[in-house]
Structures are given as C-alpha cells and as structure tokens.
Amino acid sequence: MGNERWYRWYGASQAIASMLLLNGYWLLFNLPVLLLALGLIFPSSPRQFLFSLVGLIISFPSILLPATFALFGVMRRWLYYQEPRQAIGGTFWRLYRENYRRSFAAGLFFGSLALLLLGSYRQIDSFQLPVLAVGYLFLSIILLVWLLYFICDSVHLAAPMRLALIKSFFIIFWAPLQTLMLLGLLSGLALLLVLINPLLAGLIVGGLGSQCACYSYLRIIQKAQAKAAPADE
Template sequence: MNQLFEKINPVLEWIMKLAITNLVWVVFNLPVAYLTLSLFFIREEPQFIMTMATLAILAPFISFPATTAMFGVVRKWIMKEDVPLFRHYWAAYKENYKRSMAGGLVFTLAGVILTADYYYLKSTLPLAGYLFLFLLVWLFLIMLYFFADTVHTETKLFQSMKNSLILTIANPFFSFGIALISIIILYFSFTSATFLLPFFSGSSIAALSFFGYYKVFSKVVELQNSQTDQ
C-alpha cells in the first residue's frame, strides 16, 4: 500500500499544482476570461466583433503577462526546482510584464491580420484559406515557445521571438505535435469538458509547451556545443 501511494503521490502533487496555478492564472485573467465566455452567448454579429476587438486590445496587457508568469512557475517544476507557487508567480509576473506586453502587441497584431485574411479567403479561395489557417497554428506555436523562451533565457525581445521561430523549425513535427495537442485541449475545454477551463486548460498547455520547448532548445544547444568543440 505504501509503495502504491509513493507512486501515486507525485501524480497527485502535479495535479494539485496544475489546478492551483491555473486558478491563479484565471484570476489574473478575469476581464479576458469573462469576455471570452460571453462570446458563447452573443447572437448579434456587431456585438461579437466588438467583443473580439476588446479582447484583442486587452490581451497584450492582461493575458500575455499572466501567461508568461504561469510559464515561469511551470518551468521551475520541469527543472525540478521547488519554489513557493504564489510568490514565484507574482515575481515572474512583475519581472516579465513589459516584455510580455510588448511581445503580446506583436503577436496580437499578427493574429488579427492572419485571422482576418483567413475569414476573407476561406470562402473565395479555399486553398489560400487553408494556408492562413496553417500560419495561424504556426503563430500559436511560436507564441507558446515565446512564453517559454521569455522565462528561460535573458535575451532581448526580438531575439527571443527569433529564437522561438527557429526552434519551431528545428524540430517541426515534434513542435507542431505540441501545438496540435494544445489546440485539442482548448477545443474540448470550450466544447465539452468545460470543467478544465478553471483548473487545467492553461497550466496543462503551459507544462506541455515548456517541456517541448526545453527538449528542442536543449538539443539545439547540444548541437551548437558539439560544433564549437570540433
């Protein structure tokens, strides 16, 4: 019985940490979370567009810093460092706020442009529409790696964005697998398993994404070091 508990205990600890971190993330995202949920009850197109525009404006200032802080907490777990959750979340939030906000402005603008192109072209030029849908998924992946790179390295903003882009290409199948799993989690969270939203959706995606980023990042660094030694 004790051996079984020893095996289950780390899993239970991870579940608890993911749930608490996700709840903290939701609290820091309350205005954005409220508007996102309200989209499901809006029936008029002008109101829907207005709400989406408000979300696009708020996201860089609210969601991006909060998500970066969540990645900072998750990074400590994956690196096997034990830190006070609330204290480290707040420290990561303050430390990376300006950089996250600036990156958020770039990613949000790019996302708005690609989304508008996708909706405009999907009915008139379906192939072009699929291309922009692929670019949206790629942008989502770069964004996830940007969060991870922000809390893992001390590079400048655009260098970090460049690193994130390069890492998505360094191991494309693995990285796009991470993006697709994250999108599937989001899809089921909003359609059928809504209980995941306040407890696991954000933190599980952060853990998965940082794990993928760190694996690719480590391989690239190892390759660079081996070339330097030759």
C-alpha cells in the first residue's frame, strides 16, 4: 500500500515537472512575443507602442503559432499515445519545424479574422455598443475555440488545411457540451491567471491550456469513432 502511494506521488510529480519543462520551452520560443507584449503594455513612447503593436501582429503567425503547434503536438503525444515524457526539447523542436508552414498559414488566416473582428468592433456606434458587445464576445469565443480545435486537429491528423479548418469549425457545434466544458476550463485558467502571480501563472498557462484543449478534442474524436464503429461493422 505504501509503495503504491509512493509510485502515485512519483508519477504525479514527474507529470508536473514534465509539463513545467514543456511550458518552459514554449515560453523560451515565445520570448520575443513576451518582450513585445511588455513594450505594448508599458510603452516609453508612442513610437515604442506602435513598434510593439506591429511586432506582435507579425509575431503571431511567425513565432506564437508555430511554438503553440509544437506545444500541442507534444501534449497530444502524451495524452493519446501515452508516450514517455522524455526528450521534450528534441520533440518540441522537431514538431516546431514540421508544422511551421502550416502554423504560419493558420496564423495569417486566424490573425486576419481577429483583426477584421477588432476593426469592425471599433466602428460600432456608442449607442449600439451594449447590444452588439455580446455578439462580438460570442464571435471572439468562437474564433478562439476554432483556433484551438484546428491546432489539435492539425497535430493529430495530416488532413489538408482547408478540410481541417472546416472540420474544426463544425466540431464546435457538433459537440457543444464538450465545447462548453473546454470554455469552462479555460475560464477557470484565466481566473487563475488573475488571482495568482503573473510570473507564476506564466509557468503553467501553456501546459494547462494545451492539456485542456487536447483532452477535449480527443474526447470528441473518441466519441465520434465510437458512434461510427457500429456503422462500419
């Protein structure tokens, strides 16, 4: 009994350490994004603010998305294949290189949609703002979940990008309960970021967020496969 409890604690501590290390690689690759974000939040001049803003827009498809694809890819291997949590750095770098073109294209696509949504939001008349703000919030949430499911689908299956975009979009509405659960987990994670130290939160946000999204996506896929199995037989 004592040995079994010790092995459980050891397994849990190893999983936490691996997730922290994986999140560390993700933060390391996103270091330019973090510096630009700090420059945007605490600008010393209007020129620095503009430079940071343009830099963040450029770094979204070129830095943030490729690193996030690699993060999700490693997490998916842990959850789906139960792979040993070893050689994290090598696996992260390999997935980063393998998915760079796809992640860059996805960054351009989703970044353009986000800018379009933000631009149209700023054009709203002040009298219409309370009414339409809810709609824009809903669209923003849909866009975020669509992006997360697309990343999960891209690292899970080698489907063409257009097909992956369509499938990941309809997954949102095909499994609404699972999507709501994912939103609940992400909301809890966001609340955690607000309540605890931002530096400490940065050490876990990527790992926990990717784990929530990958777990939700894999549950949906397993559910779809279970429904399709009797029909195939």
